[in-house]
Amino acid sequence: MLNLAVILRESATVRPDAPALMSDRGIVTYAELDARSDAVAAGLAGRGAGPGTAIALQLPNIPEFPIAYYGILKTGATVVPLNVLLRAPEVAYQLADSGARALITWSGSVAEAAKGAAEAGLGDLYLVGADDHAARPFDELTTPVTGQFPLCDREPGDTAAIVYTSGTTGVPKGAELTHFQLYMNADIPGRLFEVRPDDVVLTALPLFHVFGMSSAMNVALRFGAAMSLVPRFSAERVLAAIERDHATVFDGVPTMFIALLAAAGTSDHDTSSLRVCVSGGDAIPAHVLDAFERQFGVPILEGYGMTETAATITFNSSAQDRRVYSVGRPVWGVEVQVWDADGRRLPPGRAHIGELVTRGYHTMHGYRGHAAATADAFRGGWFHTGDLGYQDTDGFLYIVDRQKDLIIRGGYNVYPREVEEVLYRHPDVAEAAVVGIPDERLGQEVKAFVVPRPGCFPTARQIIAYTRERLAAYKCPRLVEFRDTLPLTAAGKVVKKALV
Template sequence: MSANLATILTASAGRHPDRVALKLDDADFSYALLDEAAARVAAMLKAKGVEPGDRVGIMLPNVPYFPVAYYGVLRAGGVVVPMNVLLKGREAGFYLSDPQAKLLFAWHDFADAARQGAEAAGAELVLVKPGEIEGIIFEHEPDPEVAERADDDTAVILYTSGTTGTPKGAELTHSNMRRNAEASVALFGLAEDVVVLGALPLFHSFGQTCGMNATILAGGCLTLIPRFEPAKALEIIQRDHVTVFEGVPTMYNAMLHLDGREQYDTSSLKVCASGGAALPVELLHGFEAAFGCKVLEGYGLSETSPVASFNHPDRERKAGSIGTPIEGVEMKVVDESDDEVAPGEVGEIVIRGHNVMKGYWGRPDATEEVMRGGWFHTGDMAKVDEDGYFFIVDRKKDLIIRGGYNVYPREIEEVLYEHPAVREAAVVAVPHPELGEEVGAAVVLKDGEDVDEDAIRAYVKENVAAYKYPRHVWFVDELPKGPTGKILKREIEAPDVESAGSQDG
C-alpha cells in the first residue's frame, strides 16, 4: 500500500462514504464528495503538467476548498506548500520561488498578492472563487489513482523563519505527517463520531495535523471557521455538538471572557488542546471551570510535524507543563555541549523520532546546524522535573509570539532597513495583555530625515502580513551595541504604550 498521506482520505471515504467530513455553516460535505473532488483536482493538476515531487502552493482560508486542494495535490504525488492568506506579494513570491512551485491555489479575496507572487515565481495561478472554481475542477473526470509515494518522500513544505532571517522550508514526509496525525488521534481520543472545531488555520502545522488530518484519519467531522470570532466559535460548538476544540491561548482567552458566553450550550465539549504559545495556568483553570472540559497543553514546531510532547488525557496533567513526549518520540534538555542536564536545570530542548523533518528545503547547512548529533535542536529553553514533564522557561532568543503567530524580528527589520529614512532598526517584543506579545520597533533615523511613527508603521504594513507589522514604533538616537557592533536587543527598552505610537489595529 502506498505511503501517500492522501490515503487517509481514501480509506475513510471507503469505510463510510456518506458520513459528513466537513461542515461550513449550513453546507455539509460527505467523505465521498471530498474524495471525488480531490480526485478531480489531481486529474486537473496532471493535465497541467504537475508530476510527482512537484511543489504546489495553497493560499486558502479555512474553507472546504483547502482540504480538496491539499489532498488533490498529494493524490497527484505533488508536494503541498501551505501559505498564510495574509501574505503580501513580495512574501508570496518567496514562498513560491524558493521551492520552485509550479502552481498556486489562491483565494479570490487575496488575488492581487497571489498574482504578484505567482508572477514573480513563474507559477501558474488558479484563483479559487466559489461558484467558478467548481466549473474548472469538474471539467476533469476523477482520477482513481493515488500516486505511489514512499515513507520518506516529501509531502509538505512548511516555511518557518529562524532568527537568521530568510524563511526556511521544513520538509515533512508522508510518514512524518501520517504518524503525527495518528498520534493526535490517540491523544485526543478521536473516533468516527468526533466533531472537531476547525478554528486553527489549516495552513499552520497545528491546524493541519491535529485538526484536518487527524479528523479525516479518524473518519470524523471537521466544522470550519474561516475567521475566528469567539461568539461564532461558541455558536458552532452549540450547533454542531463539537466534542474537541483545538486552539491557541488567545482563542481560549477570547471565549472565556466573551460577554454572554453562558447563553451557549457547550456541554458537548470533551477535550480541548492548546499549543502555539504558553497557556497561562490561571486561564487554563478558568476555562475548565467555565466550560466543564479538560484542557491539554502540548508543544511542537513546524519541524516536528508539529506535535512533540503533550499532557496525556490518561495520565497526570501538570498545569504550566508541555507534558511528556508522544509515543515514538524522544526529548531531552541539554547544555551548550549537548550534554543532558540534571532535572530542574535549564537547557535547550532537543528532539528525535518519527516526527522530525527530513531537513530544510535546499538548505543543507541549516539542516546540519539544527540536527547536530542526530537530534533536532529547537532553540527553546526548558527544564524537566523528576517525573519527566517538560516546562518551557524561555522562547527562542528573539522570537515574538503574537496571539499564537510567530513573528521573526529579522524579517521585519529587513523591511525597515529598506525605508529611505531609516539608518538602523531593531524589532523586539512588547508585552500585551491579550496577545501575550506585540511587535515593537526601535528606529534610528538618518541625519536630516524627518518622518513620524505612522509613516514607518504604514511602510512596513504595506510589505508584510497584517499580524507582523510593528504596532509600537519609537525613535532613538542610538541602539545599544556590544564590542563587536552587534545590536544588544536585551538592552532595548520600549517606552510606555502611550508614547510608543501605539495602534490597536
C-alpha cells in the first residue's frame, strides 16, 4: 500500500517545527501543514470524497495549494490540478473529462471557474480568498480533526493525480499519474540532486504544472525542505523572495532565467544564499546558461521530462558530474533510447538525431478516457516523447527540438532551436522564437520572432545578416517580426502555435 501523502506525514513526524512553507503571509511549519491538510481531508471525506472520486484544484502558489493537495490525497481521492488562467469552456472540459466532483479555486479565477463548473454540471465550488456568491468559502471545507487523519490505503498503481497536457497537438489529455510514479519522481531525483532538510526551494513554477508539482513541491516535502512560494513569477518578486527566505535552490524554465539575468544588473537583492539552480521545461540557450552562472555564481543543472513522466526522465545530477548543454543522463530505473522513423535504435552521435523514447517507473498509467492515444504513445512498448535528440557515447542526452516544431524547408530539416541559439547571441536580442510558416514553393519558410533588448532597435536585415554569418543558408530566417513580448504558457514556455 502507498499513499503519496506519506511524504508530508513522515516529514511532519520527523521535523514538526521546521518550516514547510514560506510566503509573504508568513511561515507554515510541517506540523501545521499536516494538521491543516488533515482538516481538508476530513471535510472532503465528510462530503463523500475517497477512492474513485476526483477533486479539481485551481490555485496559484499559495499555502492553500499544498494544504488542499495533500488533503485530497489523504482521502484516497485523485487530485486534478487546473491552470489558473483557463477560460470557462476549458474549465468545463477538464472538469467533465476528469469526472471531478468538486473544484477548489481562488478569487482570481472564480468568474471563469464558476461558469465552467456550471457548464460541466458541477455544483461543489469552493473559494480561497474574497467572498463571492458564486462559491462557498474554502474554510467551510475544513473539519477539525482530533489526532491525525488516517491516510487512505492506495495501491501503488492507483491514480494520484490527473494532470492535463497543454493540448498543443490536439485537445488536452489528462495524464494519469500514480502514487508510485509520483513518489519515485520525488525520491530518486531528490537523492540525485542531494536535496537537504535545510534547503529552501524557491517555488515560482506554478504548482498546477507537473514541473512545479513534482520537481519542486513533492521533492521538497519528501526531504523535509522548505518551499518559498511566489504566487506569480516576476524577476523582482523572485529576487526579493530569495533574499527574504535565504533560498538555496531555484527551479525554473529558460524564460525565467532570461528575465532574472536581465534584472540582475539593476537589482541590489542579496542572492548569495543560492547554491544551485535547475532548468527544465525547455532547452535553455547556451549563452543564457553561461551568463547566468557567471552573474549569480551558481551552477544550472539541466533536466528533461514531461507531464506524462511526472517531470523527470534525465538529469545532470551535480555540478561535478554534468555535461554542460545536455539534459543529463537517464535517472535510476529509467531507460531512454533514440529511434529513427522506422523504430530502429540509432547509435550515439550528433549525426544520429531521432525521437527519444523511454520506459520505466516514471511513465503515466495512461491518458484518461483516451485509449487510442495511450496505445499510440506507448507503441512498441516504449513511451514516445515526440522530442528529437541524440545521445553521446557517455549516455548524456541532447534535445534538438520537438518533432512538431521541425521545419522542412525545400526538403532540408531546420531545427528551430539551433536558429534560436544563434539569435540569442545577438547583442540586441532579448528573446527569440523560430517557426515554420507555409510557403507555396518550399513547403515551409523560416520565420523569426524577436523581442529586442531595452533601448535596442535592430532591423530585420541586420538580424538575417547575423544568422547568415553563422548558419547554412537554408537554416536562416527569411522573415523577421519584432514583438514587445512572446506568448507564454503559465509555466513560462513559448507558445509557438500562437505565432504560426
